Amino acid sequence: MSDVKPIRTEADYEAALAEVERLWGAKAGTAKGDRLDVLATLIDVYESQHFPMDPPDPIEAIKFRMEQQNLSRKDLEGIVGSRTRIAEVLNRRRGLSINMIRRLHDKLGISTDILIRPSRIKQAHPRRAA
Numbered sequence: 392m393s394d395v396k397p398i399r400t401e402a403d404y405e406a407a408l409a410e411v412e413r414l415w416g417a418k419a420g421t422a423k424g425d426r427l428d429v430l431a432t433l434i435d436v437y438e439s440q441h442f443p444m445d446p447p448d449p450i451e452a453i454k455f456r457m458e459q460q461n462l463s464r465k466d467l468e469g470i471v472g473s474r475t476r477i478a479e480v481l482n483r484r485r486g487l488s489i490n491m492i493r494r495l496h497d498k499l500g501i502s503t504d505i506l507i508r509p510s511r512i513k514q515a516h517p518r519r520a521a
Contacts, residue, residue: 395429398437407434450483452505453495460499470494483510 398404411430417423447455457467464477471477471491479485487495492506 395426395433398433404434404437404441407437446505446508449487449506449508449510450481452501453499454481456499456501462499470498486510 396403398407407430411427411434414423414427414430417427419428453467456462457464464474464481467477468474471480471494476485480487480491487506487510492503495501495506496503
């Protein structure tokens with residue numbers, strides 16, 4: 392595997408992406424397949440350092456999982472609580488409790504690392520003086 396080197400610049404990154412595209416579909420265990428694996432690993436490290444992604448918002452993660460599993464709000468009743476409680480959580484008026492986090496993790500498989508993050512809670516609008 393000659394000339395494989397760390398990706399340090401944007402030009403190195405672009406060249407590695409082009410090479411991966413060229414090698415895409417190479418059989419595992421072959422020289423081309425090994426080169427593809429190494430380049431993919433180098434690209435992953437570069438992207439993690441230069442294009443970090445914030446973990447998803449807990450409420451967005453719940454909504455995404457509901458969509459993935461074709462679940463309705465009613466399906467969350469045994470996990471989150473009453474219809475009112477579900478509405479409060481999904482509308483960001485109430486945070487997740489530890490018990491809700493445990494049940495969401497157990498029943499829907501959402502990572503606790505995501506669920507324990509603070510959600511963007513909606514603030515009540517201050518009353519306007521009349």
